[in-house]
Amino acid sequence: MELTFLGGAREVGRSSVLVETDARLLLDYGIKIHADTAYPMPHQGEIDAAVITHAHLDHSGFVPELYDNDEPMWLGTPPTRTLCEILIPDCARILQRERGGLPYRHGSIKQAFENFEPVGYGQGKSIRNTRINFHEAGHITGSAIVEIQHKKTKIVYTGDFKMSQTRMHEAARPIKEAHALIMESTYFDREHPTRDEIERDLCERAREVMENKGNLLLPAFAVGRTQELIRVFRAHMRDVPIYVDGMGWDASKAVAKHTNYIRNPKLFRKDLESVRHVKSRQEREKALKDPCIMIASAGMLQGGPAMSYLLMLNAREHPDRSKIVFTGYCVEGTNGHNLLNKGFVDVGGEQLKVKVPYEYLDLSAHAGREELFSFVQKSAPEKVFCMHGDKPDEFAEELKLEGFDAIAPKIGERFEI
Ligand SMILES: [Zn+2]
Ligand SMILES: [Zn+2]
Structure with a gap:
């Protein structure tokens, strides 16, 4: 061989x-x-x-x-x-x-x-x-x-x-x-934090943001991360509004059909039913009006609805009431990496300073x-x-x-x- x-x-x-x-x-x-x-x-x-x-x-x-x-x-x-x-x-x-x-x-x-x-x-x-x-x-x-x-x-x-x-x-x-x-x-x-620790941290961030009447934005890969985040939040927080925007929605629907390949297919389907799908640009403003968790692609902030949400939150009167949490790896040169390491994102060739607090939590x-x-x-x-x-x-x-x-x-x- x-x-x-x-x-x-x-x-x-x-x-x-x-x-x-x-x-x-x-x-x-x-x-x-x-x-x-x-x-x-x-x-x-x-x-x-x-x-x-x-x-x-x-x-x-x-x-x-x-x-x-x-x-x-x-x-x-x-x-x-x-x-x-x-x-x-x-x-x-x-x-x-x-x-x-x-x-x-x-x-x-x-x-x-x-x-x-x-x-x-x-x-x-x-x-x-x-x-x-x-x-x-x-x-x-x-x-x-x-x-x-x-x-x-x-x-x-x-x-x-x-x-x-x-x-x-x-x-x-x-x-x-x-x-x-x-x-x-x-x-x-690198050692990842334990699942208990990371789930606790994620839910804590969500609660803080809800109390501040802000929005928790999670730029997430459509396949894998989006589904795991839905399960994690729903396991601890049944009533918080969760939205999914971008390819993560189609990916979640697709995953739900493969019942032999996921741990708890019934629970995942139930969780998915409680999640709202943002279908159009017009619905984005509306979704952010009230405190919520927004899971949006792309995971490294290379375009996609996640970037639109970042711009919307950043332009607010009180951007510090919301939070951006990355849960996945961001490759050097991407907006996600730039934000986490240098505090800015690239918008049409211009560097935009991000006023929304941001953080990386390792849900690997x-x-x-x-x-x-x-x-x-x-x-x-x-x-x-x-x-x-x-x-x-x-x-x-x-x-x-x-x-x-x-x-x-x-x-x-x-x-x-
Ligand atoms: Zn992979
Ligand atoms: Zn790989």
């Missing part, structure tokens, strides 16, 4: 690993969008299947490109398809707007979905003598850890994962006896430091490849000190397993 790292090596974004057995597979085929757009490095030859761990664009966004000149299978869990149907066309619109064109033929999007083959957790799929299995990754709805077996060789690719339960998902479990474990290392140098859908180490220890693989992080080389060094054969591959590097 051979592995070639095409993207996501020593970076976050455009994750992709080429696996060659008697089949040629791409594990994820993502895109780096915003700030610096980037795609996986080119590969030679035909591909049998794109094996996509989850719908986030850094893992799925470049899949249409595979259909420009070829027709590989696209393997993923059913929710991955549903969520990609929302995210990939949106990504295409952003690329068109920001880059002036698409890096693939427009018709390839449709063709990609026509070649989608759903594979559930534990269901398995064989291509010649290569067996592909998906396991719960605990990251977003339908996210999977991929296990690939060819003859006696087994590799495990984590995609993005979380080893503790969230409101929406079960925890990921380690997979033993792998010859190679390819894993994300996003938060190897990724494994924290302890979980990453524990995953390696419990799965005890022969070799570990650390990717999907800013400093995977440091993570690999630490793993070596614990006696593991670990490496942070560079982009384009090839390994025999």
Whole structure:
């Protein structure tokens, strides 16, 4: 078995690993969008299947490109398809707007979905003598850890994962006896606060803002974060008005249909019924009139309704009565990152100072430091490849000190397993 790292090596974004057995597979085929757009490095030859761990664009966004000149299978869990149907066309619109064109033929999007083959957790799929299995990754709805077996060789690719339960998902479990474990290392140098702590903090902020007669704005990723926030707030606060604006609404509706892939589907549906959907620009002013929680995309404040709300709150007579809380990672160069680190956002090329108080609360859908180490220890693989992080080389060094054969591959590097 051979592995070639095409993207996501020593970076976050455009994750992709080429696996060659008697089949040629791409594990994820993502895109780096915003700030610096980037795609996986080119590969030679035909591909049998794109094996996509989850719908986030850094893992799925470049899949249409595979259909420009070829027709590989696209393997993923059913929710991955549903969520990609929302995210990939949106990504295409952003690329068109920001880059002036698409890096693939427009018709390839449709063709990609026509070649989608759903594979559930534990269901398995064989291509010649290569067996592909998906396991719960605990990251977003339908996210999977991929296990690939060819003859006696087994590799495990984590995609993005979380080893503790969230409101929406079960925890990921380690997979033993792998010859190679390819894993994300996003938060190897950081521990997340416990779920209890973070839920308490979020609800405290909401209560403070309600008492001040302000609005709590949560810029949130449409897929994953929006649903988790709805569940968290509703678990503690039944009566506070919650609004969802942007793609997060469609994503939540889509997720609710995949009852086998969420922890408490009945409860989630009930929560969703109590949430109000902002359907138009006109409704935005109206929604903010009374104290409320507003969950709006985009998560990193790169446009979307979240930015409109920020501008509305900032222009108020008492902007300090409201609050902006980020709960997800903001990439450098985005408005979210600028606000959190420099106190301004970019509006049409001008820097706007934000007067609304803002804060970051770490409601992560990724494994924290302890979980990453524990995953390696419990799965005890022969070799570990650390990717999907800013400093995977440091993570690999630490793993070596614990006696593991670990490496942070560079982009384009090839390994025999
Ligand atoms: Zn992800
Ligand atoms: Zn990712």
